[in-house]
Amino acid sequence: MHWEQLLSLKRQGDTHKRLRKEQDEVRLGFEVDYDRIIFSPYFRSLQDKTQVIPLSKTDFVHTRLTHSLEVSVVGRSLGRLAGAAILEKHPYLKQTHGYGFNDFGAIVAAAALAHDIGNPPFGHSGEKAIGTFFSHGPGREYARDLSEKEFEDLLRFEGNAHGFHLLTADREGVPGGLRLSYATLGAFMKYPKESLPYKPSGHIAVKKYGFFQADRTTFAEIAGELGLIPMSFGSEAGYCRHPLTYLVEAADDICYTIIDFEDGINLGLIPEEYALEFLIKLVQDRIDTAKYRAIPSMSDRLGYLRAIAIGTLVQDAVRVFMEEEEAIRAGEFTVALLDKSRFQAQIEDILKVSVERIYRSQEVVEKEVAGYRILSDILEVVAAALVAQFKGSGSAYDKLVLRLLPAATREQSHNTVYECLLAAASYVSSLSDGAAVHLHNKITGKQL
Numbered sequence: 001m002h003w004e005q006l007l008s009l010k011r012q013g014d015t016h017k018r019l020r021k022e023q024d025e026v027r028l029g030f031e032v033d034y035d036r037i038i039f040s041p042y043f044r045s046l047q048d049k050t051q052v053i054p055l056s057k058t059d060f061v062h063t064r065l066t067h068s069l070e071v072s073v074v075g076r077s078l079g080r081l082a083g084a085a086i087l088e089k090h091p092y093l094k095q096t097h098g099y100g101f102n103d104f105g106a107i108v109a110a111a112a113l114a115h116d117i118g119n120p121p122f123g124h125s126g127e128k129a130i131g132t133f134f135s136h137g138p139g140r141e142y143a144r145d146l147s148e149k150e151f152e153d154l155l156r157f158e159g160n161a162h163g164f165h166l167l168t169a170d171r172e173g174v175p176g177g178l179r180l181s182y183a184t185l186g187a188f189m190k191y192p193k194e195s196l197p198y199k200p201s202g203h204i205a206v207k208k209y210g211f212f213q214a215d216r217t218t219f220a221e222i223a224g225e226l227g228l229i230p231m232s233f234g235s236e237a238g239y240c241r242h243p244l245t246y247l248v249e250a251a252d253d254i255c256y257t258i259i260d261f262e263d264g265i266n267l268g269l270i271p272e273e274y275a276l277e278f279l280i281k282l283v284q285d286r287i288d289t290a291k292y293r294a295i296p297s298m299s300d301r302l303g304y305l306r307a308i309a310i311g312t313l314v315q316d317a318v319r320v321f322m323e324e325e326e327a328i329r330a331g332e333f334t335v336a337l338l339d340k341s342r343f344q345a346q347i348e349d350i351l352k353v354s355v356e357r358i359y360r361s362q363e364v365v366e367k368e369v370a371g372y373r374i375l376s377d378i379l380e381v382v383a384a385a386l387v388a389q390f391k392g393s394g395s396a397y398d399k400l401v402l403r404l405l406p407a408a409t410r411e412q413s414h415n416t417v418y419e420c421l422l423a424a425a426s427y428v429s430s431l432s433d434g435a436a437v438h439l440h441n442k443i444t445g446k447q448l
Contacts, residue, residue, distance in 0.1 A: 001329045003086065003093055005227035006242060007103065007183050012168065012176030012218070021098035030106035033184040034072075037114045040178060042166045043068070046116065048432035050123040050367075051260070062263055064116050067255060072113040074310060075251035079108030081318045082247060089325070104244065110180070111187035111248045118163025120429035121436045122371030129375040130157040130425050138380050142387070145417040152195040153212045154421060160190050161212050162429050165422075168218050171408060186226045186242035190249060192219070193231070193238025200233035203334045205241045214422055229331040240331030250317040250337040253347075257338075258309050261350050262302050264358040272298055274353060275305060281346045283308040316341050374440040375428055381443055383424035390420045404439070 009018035009029045023029055037043050046065035062070075083104025086093070093099045120126030133139045134154040143151050153161070167185065168177045180188075191210035200206055211219040228239040261278070264270040279302075280287065286308050295301045320340045327333040338347060358364065385401040386409075388394035394402070402410050409427045414420045431439065441447035 001227050001229060001240070001243065001331070003090055003099075003329075004097055005225070006186065006244070007093075007097075007099060007107070008181065008186075008225055010182045010225055011179045013179065018181075019097075020103070023098075028103065028106060029181055030103055030110060030184060033110040033178075033180045034106065034113060036178045036180060037110060037117070037167075040117075040166075042117045042430060043114070045430060045432045045435075046119075048434045049116075049119065049121055050126075050433055051256075051263075062259060064119060067259070068113055068116050070259060071115060071248075071251045071255045072109045074254055074314060075112030075248055076105045076109035077314050078247040078251055078317060078321075079244065080105035081314070082108075082244075082321050085318065085322045086325070089322075107181075107183050107187050108244050108247045108251070110184045111244070112251045114163060114167060114184075114188055115190070115248060115252055116159065116163070118161070118166055118429065119159035120157075120162075121375065121431050121433045122368055124159075125368040125371055126375060126429070127157050127159055129372040130379060130428065131155050132372065133376045133379050134421075137376055139383065139421075142383075142417060142421055146421075147213070147418075149194060149196050150213050150418040152198075153418075154425060156195060156198070156209070157425055157429070158191075158195070158209055159429070160208060160210050161195075161215075162426060164189065164211050164219070165215050165426065166430070168215060168222075172412070182222050182225050183242075183244075185222050186228065187244040187248050189219075189222075189239075189242060190245055192223060192228060192241060193233075197233050203231070204336055205334075206231070206233075206238060212422060214419065231331070241328075243325070243328045246321060246328060246333070246337050247317070250313075250321075253336060253338045254310055254313045254317070257347055257350055257354075258306055258313070260358060261354050262306050264354060265302055266299060267358075269357045269361055270353060272302075275302055278346065278350050278353065279305040279309055281349075282312055282343055286312060313338070313341065313343065313347075316343060371433075371436075374436050377440055377444065378431075378436065379424060379428050382427060383421055386414065386420040386424050387417055390414050390417065401443070404442070 009020065018029060046068055047063055049064035051062040051064050051067045080101050083101035086104065087099065087101055120130060139154065166177065167180060170176060189210050191205060191208040193206050193209050194211060194213065194216065195209040223239045226242060228242060231238045231240055261270065265272055265275055283305060292301060292304060295304060317337045320337045324333045338344065341347065381401050382405065385394065385398040388398045389402060405427060409423055412423060414423060
C-alpha cells in the first residue's frame with residue numbers, strides 16, 4: 001500500500017480529484033471530516049450511551065461521548081507523532097504532494113472521534129441483544145426472507161459496520177452520508193471484511209466485520225481508491241487494514257485500558273491501592289514521586305498517573321508503528337500495536353482487574369440484563385411494522401408504531417425485507433440509553 005493513495009482526500013460523489021497542495025491551509029479537508037462528525041446527530045447521541053456503567057447518575061463516569069473525545073485527542077497525538085516520522089522516512093510525501101504531519105493527526109483524530117458512532121445502547125451487550133433477537137427471539141422467522149450473509153449481518157450485529165453505514169449510506173436528499181474523505185473512512189474501517197466467513201484467520205483485521213451487505217459496493221469503492229490489499233478467504237474476500245487504523249485502535253485501547261480503570265477507582269469498585277500496584281508499573285520510570293505524594297486529592301493523584309501512563313503508551317505505540325511500518329503497509333502485521341508493547345504485561349494486568357471489578361460488577365450486569373429486554377421489545381415492534389409496511393399488510397398497531405419513528409426511518413424506501421430489518425436494527429442501535437428506556441416504557445404501556 002502506498003501513502004499517497006492512503007491519504008486520499010476524495011469524497012463520495014466527487015467528480016474531480018482533490019490534491020493536497022490545493023487545500024486551504026486554514027481548514028484542511030481532513031479537518032472538515034472532524035467537524036462533520038462533531039455536528040452529526042449520531043455523534044450527539046453518544047452523550048447518553050454507555051461506556052462503563054449503563055445509565056450512571058455519577059458525573060465523572062465516562063459516556064461514549066466523553067470516551068470518543070478522549071480517544072480522538074490521543075489519536076491526534078499518535079497521528080502527529082507517527083506522521084512526523086513517516087514524512088522523515090518518506091520525504092516525497094511533503095516535497096511532492098504537500099502533506100504535513102498535521103494531516104496524519106487530523107485523519108486519526110476524525111476516525112477516532114467516530115470509532116463508536118455505530119454502537120447501540122447499553123454498551124457491547126446492546127450488540128448482543130440485537131443479535132439474540134434474530135438468533136433466539138422473534139427475529140428468527142425472518143431468516144427465510146434473507147440470504148445467508150444478510151442474516152449473518154443481523155445475527156452478529158456489529159457496531160463497527162453500523163458506524164460505516166451511518167457515515168456513508170445515502171439518505172433522501174443526502175447522498176453519501178456525511179461525505180467524509182476516503183482517508184478518514186479508511187482509517188475508521190477497523191475490520192475491512194463482510195460478516196462471513198466468521199474469523200477466517202488469526203489476523204486482527206478479521207476478528208469482526210466492518211460492513212453490511214447493503215454497503216458492500218461503497219466499501220469496495222473506498223478500498224479500491226485507497227489501494228487496500230485484498231485478502232482472500234477461499235471464495236470470499238476482505239481487505240488488509242489502512243495503516244492508520246492501527247493508530248485509531250491504539251488510541252481506543254489506551255483510553256479504555258487506563259480511563260475505565262480510573263473510573264472503577266473513582267466509583268469505589270477498585271481500591272486506590274490498585275492504582276499504586278498497577279499504574280505505577282507503567283510510569284515508574286517517569287513519575288516524580290515527591291510530586292505524586294504531595295497531591296492530597298485521590299482523583300488528582302489518579303489524574304497525574306493517568307496522564308503519565310497515557311503519554312508512556314502513546315510513545316511506545318508510535319515506536320511499534322514505525323518499526324513495523326513496512327510490514328503494516330504490506331498487510332503482514334497481524335496484531336494490534338499494544339500487543340507488541342513493552343508494557344503488554346502491565347496492560348493485561350490492568351484489563352484483568354477491570355473485567356473482574358468493573359465490567360462484571362453487579363450494577364453493570366443488572367442494567368445489561370434490563371437492556372437485553374428493552375432492545376428486544378423495541379426491535380420486535382419496529383421490525384414488524386417496517387416489514388408489514390413493505391409487504392402492504394400493516395395493521396392499525398403497525399401504523400401507530402411507524403408514527404413513533406423519525407420521518408427518515410419511516411419514509412425511507414425499502415426494496416427488500418433485509419433493508420427493512422437493517423433499518424429497524426439501525427434505528428434501535430442509534431437510540432441513546434435514556435431514549436431506549438423512555439420508548440420501551442411507552443410501547444409497553446408503563447408510561448403515558
